[in-house]
Amino acid sequence: MSCANEKAWHFQFNKLWSSKLEDSINCVVVGKPFLDDLSEENDLLIGTTAGRVLILNQTKPVECLLETKGASIQALQLYDLTGYGATDLVVGDSGGVITLFSRQQILSKRDLGASVTQIQIHKDLVSGYEIVAGDNSGTVTSFQQYDALWKLNVAEESAKLATLGMKGRRSPFIRCILSATLTDCFGMEMSCLLVCDGYPFIHFIQDGERIQSLRVPTVVRSICAGHFLNTETMKNFVTTPTKTQKTGNGATKLDSCQVLLAGQDGYVYIMVNYEIYRWFKVGFCLNKVVGFRPRCLGDHDTDLVVCVGHSNTVHVYKDGQPVATIETSDWPHVVTFGDVNADGQDELILGLLNQTIEVYQWNAVRSLAMDEGPS
Template sequence: MLSHEKLWERKLDDPINCLEVGKPFLEELSEENDILIGTTAGRVLILNQDKPPEVLLETKGGSVQALQLYDLTGQRALDLVVGDSEGVITMFSRQQILSKQEIGTAVTTIDIFKDLDQGYEIIAGGMNGTVTGFQPHEIFWSLKVAEESAKIATLHMKGRRSPYIHCILATTLNDPFGQSMAVLLVCDGWQFVHFLRGSNRILSLRVPTVICSMAAGRFLTHEIAHRYSKKDTTKPKTISDLDKAYKDKQVLMAGEDGCVYVMINYEIHQLFNVGFRLTKIIGFRPSFLKEDEPDLVICVGYANQALVYRGDKRICEIATADWPHNVTVGDVNADGQDELILGLLDQTVQVYRWIKTE
């Protein structure tokens, strides 16, 4: 169903801490997207096939740990949010510093939370287990998620745990009554996924392992939805229940144990096991997928390969010279199709295109 072809690769002189694809600061996209690379000494590099890497901008701060593109100013151009190892988040608009915020600990991850009224907050996770919500000129709230985990941990979970925020997922989900809600999912070094509304923890689910990465989308086939509905014997299932589980947005969670779990109706099920420790998963939809086909998921971790799954079936393997440290997708050659971009530990950026096979 899916194959791949390497289009090009580039060995860099700098480590690849994080990747993003886009064209910041332009109101209209007139050419292909660039690959943005967060690296050392507060620098963000810009890379495409035709030119060597250049320094797009510098924060004058620590090593860049997280990047996000979003229209912060409402001027129809993508602004850039940069988080660094010194706990400073620098926001750039039209290649100028718009503002800076400090969260008091090294930044580990950044996401953009969009509420149902078209408002937004920048969400930053930190090394000390704190999650902070803010806009360019104001911090709104902060929550020590690691302390929340310690409060609700059972006796056999006691012991030293890493507090740092492994991953944040800002998404919309249906609540148990079928109403759409905007919510933050947060995972730290404890075996929980926490649901936040601002600084309020509204729900915590126990998970089998520490979660390193999450993705939202529609990942189930009819067969998988039916299989998991049969496992839940707490109440009889109707055709509408199955249809709802299949059509509703799901959340995938990548664990340190090598398993990818799926949350269905706020219950956690193992979907598949890749056989190595995972660090990152992302969902994507090639344009050739039919409407009723599920999203695909790319998995990387402690192995010299990137794996692609459809449902619980592995459909593509990409061998790499080193561990893929970062992964993203985006149209970097202006062909209307999203390519796969891998950042390897050996400081190589690789770009692949997808090929549909029968």
């Protein structure tokens, strides 16, 4: 709803540049691999079906950083694995091999035995980390540079929970993994992994054990965390105030983060107090949902939600309402944000099915809404 005294955000996305590649795009990360000095403009690191990791920047031609000699690159992550200040690279391929690169040298390799589908860097509450990978057999594996930590077959856990009412065959492969810091029922922070496979569940995992699972109305294809609700929109899901809500005049975002789930039924779902609610309809099968917080937003403003899927459009929402739409030349299936031109502002990066990378700059204006009714 908008009223005469309420200011509404309006967002516009303008294409900065694009590049057509020879290889199909599987994944994209933004950063400066192997370099201690992060003052330069960031590069796009692109994992391709041809088994190559490419480096792309507007100011220089495409270069091949490394090659797997055949296996398709399925997942990439950048993180300081060694603690020496440089950004290291984690690469997972369709052959089931995860390779860790540090300072342009192979740090270690690990064979999962099945094609890698997801890689996450899971950080705990005391600044420790572990590398967590999902594969197409439905298994999640945790390890560090030289140590195996734990392994859990999530697909088996899903099969145990599945009821006779579920129709059709279910794919076991891990569709999404999220490392999140959530607030438990006692108001304490906890670090856990959220994992989804081909079953309509979201699993909570700590130290290799499934501690909780929630049923979702559809198969979840992507998850993200952020501050998406305020004290007003929260009332759509709960009638009693929560401990995480601020007080004051007007709506303010909640202190604790929320989790969004992109469904293959075209809806975005939200987890509130460990219950799943349908939030808004995008209208086509979703492949990716990403939270984004522009620097221009105030402390009490909620995050943006970027949705892509089986459509040549990108839909951007705020507070469950559409605020921008981007038309693309093909279906975007890779979405990320990062500062690629050293202007201090993150750009939107899309990887399209037609082997094109597109980079968008955004502008935001807050205007006074003079009419009442739905925005």
